[in-house]
Amino acid sequence: MHLLKDWTSGKDPIAWGVNFRLVSEFAPMGDQEQAIAKLVKSIKSGNRHQTLRGVTGSGKT
Numbered sequence: 001m002h003l004l005k006d007w008t009s010g011k012d013p014i015a016w017g018v019n020f021r022l023v024s025e026f027a028p029m030g031d032q033e034q035a036i037a038k039l040v041k042s043i044k045s046g047n048r049h050q051t052l053r054g055v056t057g058s059g060k061t
Contacts, residue, residue, distance in 0.1 A: 029059060030059065032059050039052075
């Protein structure tokens, strides 16, 4: 049993107000920076569910 998973089940992580910082050796390429900005704006405006669409190998991950 994973305690954190059990504790967080059914809870809204956005409502927790938890801040995090992404650290990566990689930088967004091509259209990724614009896509990230649009996702952040959408999430901040209350749209909790997002779907990324694109061809295989286009950098959605």
